[in-house]
Amino acid sequence: MTSTAEQMHLSVQNLNKTYPRTEVPAVSDINLDVQQGDLVALLGPSGCGKTTTLRMIAGLLEPSAGSIRVKGKEVTSTPVHKRGMGMVFQSYALFPHMSVLDNVSFGLEMRGGGRRGNRKAAKAALDMVQLGHLAERRPAALSGGQQQRIALARALAIEPTLLLLDEPLSNLDAKLREAMRHEIRSIQQRSGTTTLLVTHDQDEALDMADKIAIMENGIIQQYDAPQEIYEHPTNKFVANFVGKANFIPSTSVRQVGEGRYSIEAGAFGDLTVPGVVGIKGDRAELVLRPHRVRLMADGEVAADRPRARGQIIASSYTGNVVSYEMQSSDNDRVIRIDQLSHPADRLPVGAEITVSFDPEDAYLVAEG
Amino acid sequence: MSTNRRLTRNKRLLTIGASIVAMGTLASCASSGGGDADGQTTITVLGYTAIFEDNFTQAVIEGFEAQHPEYNVEYVPSQNSAEMLGKLRSEASNPTVDVAILDQSVANTGIQEGVFAQLDEAAVPNLANVVDMGLNAEGYGPAMTFDNLVLLVNPEEAPEEISSIQDLWDAPDNSVAIPAAPDIQGIALTALTANNLGADYQEDIQPAIDELALLQPKVTSWDPQPDVYQTVTSGSAQYAVGWNARGQVFSDQSDGRLQVVQPDDGIAFQVNTINMVEGTENAEGAQAFIDYTLSKESQESFSSAMFYAPTVKNAELPEEVQARVADPQDPNIVEIDWIWMADQRDAWTDLWRRTVIGG
Amino acid sequence: MVTLQTTQLRTGGLPVKEKRSAKQRAGTLGLILPGSIGLFVGFVLPLIVMIRMSFNQHGTGGQLVETLTFENYGRALSDPFYWQVIGNTLWLGLLCGGLAVILAYPIALFLTRTTSKWKGVLIALAIAPLLTSAVARTYGWIAILGDQGIINGFLMDTGLLSGPIRLNNDMPGVIIALVEILMPYAILAMISGFGRLNNSLEEAAGTLGASRFKVFMRVTLPLTLPGVFTGFLLVFVLSISSFVTPRLMGGGRVFILATEVYNEATQTLNWPLASALSVILLILFGLLVAGYQQLTKRFED
Numbered sequence A: 001m002t003s004t005a006e007q008m009h010l011s012v013q014n015l016n017k018t019y020p021r022t023e024v025p026a027v028s029d030i031n032l033d034v035q036q037g038d039l040v041a042l043l044g045p046s047g048c049g050k051t052t053t054l055r056m057i058a059g060l061l062e063p064s065a066g067s068i069r070v071k072g073k074e075v076t077s078t079p080v081h082k083r084g085m086g087m088v089f090q091s092y093a094l095f096p097h098m099s100v101l102d103n104v105s106f107g108l109e110m111r112g113g114g115r116r117g118n119r120k121a122a123k124a125a126l127d128m129v130q131l132g133h134l135a136e137r138r139p140a141a142l143s144g145g146q147q148q149r150i151a152l153a154r155a156l157a158i159e160p161t162l163l164l165l166d167e168p169l170s171n172l173d174a175k176l177r178e179a180m181r182h183e184i185r186s187i188q189q190r191s192g193t194t195t196l197l198v199t200h201d202q203d204e205a206l207d208m209a210d211k212i213a214i215m216e217n218g219i220i221q222q223y224d225a226p227q228e229i230y231e232h233p234t235n236k237f238v239a240n241f242v243g244k245a246n247f248i249p250s251t252s253v254r255q256v257g258e259g260r261y262s263i264e265a266g267a268f269g270d271l272t273v274p275g276v277v278g279i280k281g282d283r284a285e286l287v288l289r290p291h292r293v294r295l296m297a298d299g300e301v302a303a304d305r306p307r308a309r310g311q312i313i314a315s316s317y318t319g320n321v322v323s324y325e326m327q328s329s330d331n332d333r334v335i336r337i338d339q340l341s342h343p344a345d346r347l348p349v350g351a352e353i354t355v356s357f358d359p360e361d362a363y364l365v366a367e368g
Numbered sequence B: 001m002s003t004n005r006r007l008t009r010n011k012r013l014l015t016i017g018a019s020i021v022a023m024g025t026l027a028s029c030a031s032s033g034g035g036d037a038d039g040q041t042t043i044t045v046l047g048y049t050a051i052f053e054d055n056f057t058q059a060v061i062e063g064f065e066a067q068h069p070e071y072n073v074e075y076v077p078s079q080n081s082a083e084m085l086g087k088l089r090s091e092a093s094n095p096t097v098d099v100a101i102l103d104q105s106v107a108n109t110g111i112q113e114g115v116f117a118q119l120d121e122a123a124v125p126n127l128a129n130v131v132d133m134g135l136n137a138e139g140y141g142p143a144m145t146f147d148n149l150v151l152l153v154n155p156e157e158a159p160e161e162i163s164s165i166q167d168l169w170d171a172p173d174n175s176v177a178i179p180a181a182p183d184i185q186g187i188a189l190t191a192l193t194a195n196n197l198g199a200d201y202q203e204d205i206q207p208a209i210d211e212l213a214l215l216q217p218k219v220t221s222w223d224p225q226p227d228v229y230q231t232v233t234s235g236s237a238q239y240a241v242g243w244n245a246r247g248q249v250f251s252d253q254s255d256g257r258l259q260v261v262q263p264d265d266g267i268a269f270q271v272n273t274i275n276m277v278e279g280t281e282n283a284e285g286a287q288a289f290i291d292y293t294l295s296k297e298s299q300e301s302f303s304s305a306m307f308y309a310p311t312v313k314n315a316e317l318p319e320e321v322q323a324r325v326a327d328p329q330d331p332n333i334v335e336i337d338w339i340w341m342a343d344q345r346d347a348w349t350d351l352w353r354r355t356v357i358g359g
Numbered sequence C: 001m002v003t004l005q006t007t008q009l010r011t012g013g014l015p016v017k018e019k020r021s022a023k024q025r026a027g028t029l030g031l032i033l034p035g036s037i038g039l040f041v042g043f044v045l046p047l048i049v050m051i052r053m054s055f056n057q058h059g060t061g062g063q064l065v066e067t068l069t070f071e072n073y074g075r076a077l078s079d080p081f082y083w084q085v086i087g088n089t090l091w092l093g094l095l096c097g098g099l100a101v102i103l104a105y106p107i108a109l110f111l112t113r114t115t116s117k118w119k120g121v122l123i124a125l126a127i128a129p130l131l132t133s134a135v136a137r138t139y140g141w142i143a144i145l146g147d148q149g150i151i152n153g154f155l156m157d158t159g160l161l162s163g164p165i166r167l168n169n170d171m172p173g174v175i176i177a178l179v180e181i182l183m184p185y186a187i188l189a190m191i192s193g194f195g196r197l198n199n200s201l202e203e204a205a206g207t208l209g210a211s212r213f214k215v216f217m218r219v220t221l222p223l224t225l226p227g228v229f230t231g232f233l234l235v236f237v238l239s240i241s242s243f244v245t246p247r248l249m250g251g252g253r254v255f256i257l258a259t260e261v262y263n264e265a266t267q268t269l270n271w272p273l274a275s276a277l278s279v280i281l282l283i284l285f286g287l288l289v290a291g292y293q294q295l296t297k298r299f300e301d
């Protein structure tokens, strides 16, 4: 543990927080190692302890237990103003009584240095977010997206050891949010700043992060690369929270190799599938992403694929995708199917269909 | 967004605070009202508030009403003479007051402004008994009470007994309370001081002012609150100058904490006159009331209650009362021309501020 | 007419809208009318009477003579005593405003920030003194500051003092009592003026490397200044127009415009001069307040 901790840019160990006058810990036993230059997302539903974790790392909140190290140096009891971390608040927290330029050069000023040098550096930070021309404005005279970028420039201007972003995009409209994702990501990569991003938006996390930590009730459920999280969720919560999933109840679960199981998956019959290592008992659930379910053409034969028949009970159209809900003929499950849409192919409700999937695309997790 | 919410919350708190203030203000506003008795003619009398009102009602008004069942007296209390004149001025065209009892010099201002009416000698037969000093040459309201400036002492707190005005200059620092000019107690003290210096206060007041300035370190308050009598009784001051009548009344209530001393180096009289208001619709009742206040019976009864010296020759006081009331024949009397004084008050007040208090 | 025109412009000149706006105007008028009548009867009318009175003459024997003369203003403004009085009044206002703001600031800051569920109760407590009349509270201070009062008593009992020091019956007592009496107003004004203050702004400054002191100087203080200005102005105005406390605690040594006006009006009976002094008070401090607001407005932008 210690040797990795020393290589890591940020290493959080057994971090705990119980707020005064509360019983349940807001955060328990958080362990998180972040490599130099990475962007790590803390992803979880509202109230799961993301902000609490971030604030402890920033030094705004005292942990109940645990340690935080930056570049191998213990900072757990370092006061906030000496941690040198840049933070972007959900509300941006721009100083309303200062101009944009003064906002951005504030952190530099606090570090001393000449006024002219500071202003030049601040100007450069503003140019980086392409808002150099707004330097003399007051924050109140800017749009939400502009304020967001100023807040980012302000946090980056101090060349922080760590950039902390708390739901930075949640106050922006959908279109702008997507654009800002890429902008933030590209600025982060260009500057090489190690970054911790708090979000409850899985798309944002998947899109931006090098690694994602999925949190639930103050606990990290899985910490992995986005693809791993999506393809190989360690439990039902993660599978459910990230992306859409069908859960097919499976019985007669038997391990047949490292992370491989033979199961009986309801209407789909007996299968051999990959899964989480070490599932105990003979019941489990099979995660099947809706877009990995295939609609079979009439008369198509694919002997080696599991299949099930059923009737479409609902369909919805979202432009590029048509989603169907199928009631399988043995009546035990509704299965969701996402098809890349083509208007001519859309099936009516009530149509009888047959679906199949590649067992290697499914993933077995323990019962939730 | 959270800023906004906080803003509205703070606004709400401000509103709550403001309404609390408003409630407090409302609560402190006293309401007043009056009713009319039927079948009787009401005489409205304006006079001093507090113990004057209490004693005057018991010792004079009740006797008058018993003697004249056709009249009903309504007493309107006021803080001081100036406030009374202010009220009379403001309702000069439509007076609600029939009779006013107030300080002579203020009354004189009112006479000049035409606020008061001359009396009909026939309607006020007791005028004939009023001492010369109490009569108005032009037939306006006569003196109803004489009072005089006295020394007040708290015997429990005061280190030494005093017997004269001059003794104040020997008092310890911060021990004396003096109602400074423009209060007429300060004005009267100035005249007595001039007299002690052998000067005529109408000719040159500067020596007296300079002498009074020497009192500065001795004085704890130049504006004793709520009044000079409570200030001495409570021990906030050990010595003071004040009026005899109130001093005597409060002395009786003070458990020995307030003693009245008639100064042996000068007696200065203060005069309250009783006046009929010009334009009253009830001149007959007003003059009947004035006449009653000048009767032997009323003068004796009010003097016994409040220790004012009677203003009529035929009043005879019980010995124990007589001993506590200054005699208009006292050889130590320093006559003060309050009419002349009315014009000097501003100038003297200036001198007090510049030299006596400020010095 | 002007309002109508602008409404027309804004709504594209639709006659239907015009009718509604007339109705709205009537509603607005109905809402402001009772207050305006109250203001007129209770303030404007007496003010007119007072201004008229200030041009009358104070004749011999205290007689009130109706004329038109500037004599009273001449007297008030040429007499150094009244300049002294104006100076005293100004000094009292500045000192009380300054002290009240300094003392109330930490309290207001705490009350704004606290997340305690007792917040409402605490704020009510802070302004509860306003439920007691200023007279009662002034007598409370007399009991504390008098020669026989708690403070002098303690100092003499412990032998720190051989004789009482004069706390009451002079300017210091008046200032102490006024500051305490007016502090709740300062607290209220500040709490309502601290709206721009926000926890995350101070935290942001901290993450940017500002120490607690720097956070206060660079963020907290500038953001709370509008509230401070309002609190100061309120206490300043209330002190310069205060009467009860200076009168009860001044011991006849504190000469300010309010006590002077009272003396002239009720002792010397010089109503014209009292009115002239009041008008001077009104103009002088009206100008001061206007200038102050101009200044603070410029500062806030």
Ligand SMILES: Nc1ncnc2c1ncn2[C@@H]1O[C@H](COP(=O)(O)OP(=O)(O)O)[C@@H](O)[C@H]1O
Pocket (backbone or CB within 6 Å): A019, A020, A022, A026, A044, A045, A046, A047, A048, A049, A050, A051, A052, A053
């Ligand atoms: N100051 C606080 N006092 C008490 N409980 C808190 C405080 N702040 C947050 N919490 C609680 O801690 C838990 C985690 O909160 P938070 O870290 O803000 O969640 P997230 O940022 O993931 O939405 C929540 O249950 C929340 O109610």
Ligand SMILES: [Mg+2]
Pocket (backbone or CB within 6 Å): A047, A050, A051, A052
């Ligand atoms: Mg949060």
